[in-house]
Amino acid sequence: MLDYAALNALAAVVREGSFERAARALNVTPSAVSQRVKLLEERTGGALLVRGQPCVATEAGQQLCRHIERVGMLEHELREALPALGMGGGNGEGAERVTVRVAVNADSLATWFMAAAAAFAKQEASALLDLTVDDQDHTAERLRSGAVLAAVTALAQPVAGCNSEALGAMHYVAAASPEFVERYFARGVGARTLAHAPSLVFDRKDRLQARWVRRICHRSIETPRHWLPSAQGFVEAARAGMGWGMLPASMAADAMRTGALVELVPGSVLQVPLYWQQARAAPQLLERLKAAVRAAAGSGAHALR
Amino acid sequence: MLDYAALNALAAVVREGSFERAARALNVTPSAVSQRVKLLEERTGGALLVRGQPCVATEAGQQLCRHIERVGMLEHELREALPALGMGGGNGEGAERVTVRVAVNADSLATWFMAAAAAFAKQEASALLDLTVDDQDHTAERLRSGAVLAAVTALAQPVAGCNSEALGAMHYVAAASPEFVERYFARGVGARTLAHAPSLVFDRKDRLQARWVRRICHRSIETPRHWLPSAQGFVEAARAGMGWGMLPASMAADAMRTGALVELVPGSVLQVPLYWQQARAAPQLLERLKAAVRAAAGSGAHALR
Numbered sequence: 001m002l003d004y005a006a007l008n009a010l011a012a013v014v015r016e017g018s019f020e021r022a023a024r025a026l027n028v029t030p031s032a033v034s035q036r037v038k039l040l041e042e043r044t045g046g047a048l049l050v051r052g053q054p055c056v057a058t059e060a061g062q063q064l065c066r067h068i069e070r071v072g073m074l075e076h077e078l079r080e081a082l083p084a085l086g087m088g089g090g091n092g093e094g095a096e097r098v099t100v101r102v103a104v105n106a107d108s109l110a111t112w113f114m115a116a117a118a119a120f121a122k123q124e125a126s127a128l129l130d131l132t133v134d135d136q137d138h139t140a141e142r143l144r145s146g147a148v149l150a151a152v153t154a155l156a157q158p159v160a161g162c163n164s165e166a167l168g169a170m171h172y173v174a175a176a177s178p179e180f181v182e183r184y185f186a187r188g189v190g191a192r193t194l195a196h197a198p199s200l201v202f203d204r205k206d207r208l209q210a211r212w213v214r215r216i217c218h219r220s221i222e223t224p225r226h227w228l229p230s231a232q233g234f235v236e237a238a239r240a241g242m243g244w245g246m247l248p249a250s251m252a253a254d255a256m257r258t259g260a261l262v263e264l265v266p267g268s269v270l271q272v273p274l275y276w277q278q279a280r281a282a283p284q285l286l287e288r289l290k291a292a293v294r295a296a297a298g299s300g301a302h303a304l305r
Numbered sequence: 306m307l308d309y310a311a312l313n314a315l316a317a318v319v320r321e322g323s324f325e326r327a328a329r330a331l332n333v334t335p336s337a338v339s340q341r342v343k344l345l346e347e348r349t350g351g352a353l354l355v356r357g358q359p360c361v362a363t364e365a366g367q368q369l370c371r372h373i374e375r376v377g378m379l380e381h382e383l384r385e386a387l388p389a390l391g392m393g394g395g396n397g398e399g400a401e402r403v404t405v406r407v408a409v410n411a412d413s414l415a416t417w418f419m420a421a422a423a424a425f426a427k428q429e430a431s432a433l434l435d436l437t438v439d440d441q442d443h444t445a446e447r448l449r450s451g452a453v454l455a456a457v458t459a460l461a462q463p464v465a466g467c468n469s470e471a472l473g474a475m476h477y478v479a480a481a482s483p484e485f486v487e488r489y490f491a492r493g494v495g496a497r498t499l500a501h502a503p504s505l506v507f508d509r510k511d512r513l514q515a516r517w518v519r520r521i522c523h524r525s526i527e528t529p530r531h532w533l534p535s536a537q538g539f540v541e542a543a544r545a546g547m548g549w550g551m552l553p554a555s556m557a558a559d560a561m562r563t564g565a566l567v568e569l570v571p572g573s574v575l576q577v578p579l580y581w582q583q584a585r586a587a588p589q590l591l592e593r594l595k596a597a598v599r600a601a602a603g604s605g606a607h608a609l610r
Contacts, residue, residue, distance in 0.1 A: 017509040025527050054509050097529050109535050117538075118545030121503070121531065128503060129547075130532040198426070198433060204322040204359050222330050224402050226426065227435040230414045232537050233422075240423030242434075 003043075007068045009036035010048055010057075014065050015099070015130075017054025040064070059145070066146035072098045073283035076126065099128045100289060103143065103151040105136035106202065107170060107248050108274065110231030112303060113152065116296035120289050127285060135205035136170075136272060143277055150278035150286060152293070162277045165290070167297040168304025169271040174212050174264040175252050176244035181262055184244075189264050191217045199223040200237055200245030208246040212270050235261075246270060250302040274304060308348075312373045314341035315353055315362075319370050320404070320435075322359025345369070364450070371451035377403045378588035381431065404433045405594060408448065408456040410441035411507065412475060412553050413579065415536030417608060418457065421601035425594050432590060440510035441475075441577060448582055455583035455591060457598070467582045470595070472602040473609025474576040479517050479569040480557050481549035486567055489549075494569050496522045504528040505542055505550030507535075513551040517575050540566075551575060555607040579609060 012022035013033060023030040041048050048061035057065055076098040104113050109131065117129055132142060136154040143151045143159045158164040176184075176197075184197035194217065199209050204227075213221050226243050228234060235251050237243060239260050247261070249269065255261040276293055278286050297304045317327035318338060328335040346353050353366035362370055381403040409418050414436065422434055437447060441459040448456045448464045463469040481489075481502075489502035499522065504514050509532075518526050531548050533539060540556050542548060544565050552566070554574065560566040581598055583591050602609045 024525060027527075106535075109538055114535075114538050114541045114545070117531075117533075118542060118547050121542075121547040122545070128529055128531050131534060132532075133534050220329060222332075224433055226422075226433050227437075228422075229436060229438045230411075230419075231535075233414055233419050236419045237423060237426075240419070240427070242423050242426040 002067075003036075003040065004068070004071070006036040006040045007064055009033045010040055010061060011065045011068045013037060013049060013055050014057045014061065019055070062146040066149070069099075069101065069149060070279070070283065073100070073285050077284050097126050097128055098285065099130050100150070100285065101130040101132065101148040102289070103132045103134055103139035103148040103153075105139055105152055105154075105274070106133050106229075106231050107136070107251075108152050109133055111170075111248055111250055112296050112300060113293070114296075115300060116289075116293040119296065120292040123292070124285065124288065135203070136274060137207065138205055140277065143279075149282070150276065150289065153275050153277055154272055155277070156273065156275050159277055161280055163280050163282075164275045164277045165294075167274045167276050167294065169273040170304060171249040172208060172212075172246040172270040172272065173249050173252055173256070174209075174244060174268060174270075175247050175256065175261045176238055176264060177241040178259065178262050180238075180241045180244065181264065185264065189216065191219070191221050194221050194223055196224065198243035199225050200228050200234055200243040201225045202231075202234065203227060203229045208270065208272070212246055212268070215270070216265060216268065248302075253301070307372075308341075308345065309373070309376070311341040311345045312369055314338045315345055315366060316370045316373045318342060318354060318360050319362045319366065324360070367451040371454070374404075374406065374454060375584070375588065378405070378590050382589050402431050402433055403590065404435050405455070405590065406435040406437065406453040407594070408437045408439055408444035408453040408458075410444060410457055410459075410579070411438050411534075411536045412441070412556075413457050414438055416475075416553055416555055417601050417605060418598070420605060421594075421598040424601065425597040428597070429590065429593065440508070441579060442512065443510055445582065448584075454587070455581065455594065458580050458582055459577055460582070461578065461580050464582055466585055468585050468587075469580045469582045470599075472579045472581050472599065474578040475609060476554040477513060477517075477551040477575040477577065478554050478557055478561070479514075479549060479573060479575075480552050480561065480566040481543055481569060482546040483564065483567050485543075485546045485549065486569065490569065494521065496524070496526050499526045499528050502528065503548035504530050505533055505539055505548040506530045507539065508532060513575065513577070517551055517573070520575070521570060521573065553607075558606070 012025050013019055016022045016025055019030045019033050023033045044060055046060055047058050050056045050058060132148060139151040140153040140155040140159055142148045143162060156164060185193050187193055194213055201209055228237055234245050235247055238245050238247060239255055244264055252261050276290060317330050318324055321327045321330055324335045324338050328338045349365055351365055352363050355361045355363060437453060444456040445458040445460040445464055447453045448467060461469060490498050492498055499518055506514055533542055539550050540552055543550050543552060544560055549569055557566050581595060
C-alpha cells in the first residue's frame, strides 16, 4: 500500500505552490510536509517536485497527484454511500471536501461554462472546482499530463485513458467597429488590407485569426497584432476600434444588433467544435460534472450549436 | 555596432514563439532566422533562447529583446520627426509598427485599463500593444526581467531603472449571494464559519482573500477554495452562490445595488493601491501611453480612488 499521508502532502504542495502553505492547509509543520515528500522521493527514486515559487510537480509527481485525486473522489463516493464514515452535514460543515481539476478554454469560461460550474458547485456542496484556463487547442495537453481530470477541448480524438464527447461548436465572427472597417477595409477585405489592419490576438497559442485569414485569402498573411489575453477585453477592444478580432458570436451579438460591431465578411463564421474529455472509469462525481457541462453547453444565450 | 538584423530575428522568435512563425513575420526562411540567432549566441557566448514550444528567451536573450524594443521605439520617434524616412500614411499603410509590451493585473484589464489601451491605440495608429496578464503582486517581476517595458503593479517602490507613479487604489469588497450568506454565515463571519464556506480564488498568486480573512480574524484561516481564473467569472460565480470572493467594487456595484450580492462584513473594503512603473528615460511613445493610463485610471465607473 502506498503511503497516503505522504501522497497527500505532495498533492498539497502542488496545489498550494509552497511547503509553508501546504503545511497550513494540512495543519502540520512545514518540516513534516518536507519529510513526507522526501520519503516519497526516496521510494520512487526520483524528484517529484521542482522546488521553486511556486513548487511544480515533475512528470512522476503529476502521476502521483493524479492518483491521489482519483482516490479522493472514490473516497468521496464511499462517504456518500456510507454516511456513518462521517461526511458532515449538508451545509458543508465538517465535510471532507474533494477538489476536481478541470481545464477550460477562456472563451468557454467567459460564456457558457460558468453556468455549468455554478450548477455543479451548488449541487455538490462538498466538491470544489479548480479551473485552469488555456487555449482550446492546448487543454488536452493538460489532460494528457495528468494535471487535470477533465477538459473542454477542441481535440475530438480521445486522449489516452479518456473518453471524448461532442459538446457542440463555438461560433466566431470576424468583427470590428464600423469606423475601423471604413478606415482599413474601404477597399475590401483581402490580403492587402489585412496586412495593414491591426488584429486582436488573445495570446501566442491563439490561431483563430490566422485560420480565418487563410480561409478568406487562401494563404497566410502576417497581420499586425495587438496581444490581449482577456475574452471580455477582446469585445471591448473591437468596439473601441483597436482592431478586428475573432469574437465568440454570442458575446458579439448585442453589439452587432446595435451596429457597434460589424462582420468583416458577412457569413464567414468560423466554427470550433468543442469536446468534453474526462478520465475513463471516472468517479460518479465527474459524471455529474459532465451532466452539468452538457446541460450548460446546450442552453442559454451562449449555447454551443 | 550590434547586428540589428540578428537582434530583430531573436526578438521575432520570442514574440512569435517559434522559428517558423518568426520567419513568416520577417519574410525570410526559417533557416535564415536560425542562423542569425546562432550567430548572436556565438557572439554573446551563451544561449539566448530555450528552444521549445513556445521558444522562450533566456535572461541574456531578454536583455537583448529589451534593447531592440527600445531601439524600435526610438526609431519610431525619429520617423515621426523625419517623415521623409517613410513612416507611411495615417491609415497605417506601409507604417513601420512598433509593439509596446505591458504587464497588467487581470482586475485592471477587466475594469479601467481597456479604456487606456483603446485610447492609446487609436491615437497611435502605428503602435501595437502586447498585454501580459499577471497578479498585481507579480507584474513588477516581469518589469524586472525585462519582459515588459511598463506595468500596472501593486509595488510602489521603483524597480531598478524604472519610475513609479501612483494611479489610485482598486477597492475590493468581500461579497456573496444572499442565499450563500444565509447558508454559511448565519452565525456571523468569523474563523469558524470562514473555515467551512467555499471561497473564490483567482489563482495560486491571488492572496486577496487570505489578506481579508487575516484582517477580519486577526489570523490566517484555511478556507475551502474554488480556483477560478476569470475576473468576469468571479462576479458570476459569486452571484450564482458558488462561493464568496474579493470582487472589484466597481464590478460588483450593480449586483450590490439590486441585492444580488451582499457584503460579508459591511464596510470591510480592501484597498489595493496600484502604480504605473515604466522604464526610465522612456521613449515619448511610452510617455503617451502613461498619459492614457493616468486618464483612464481616473475616470469612468471603474475609476481608481
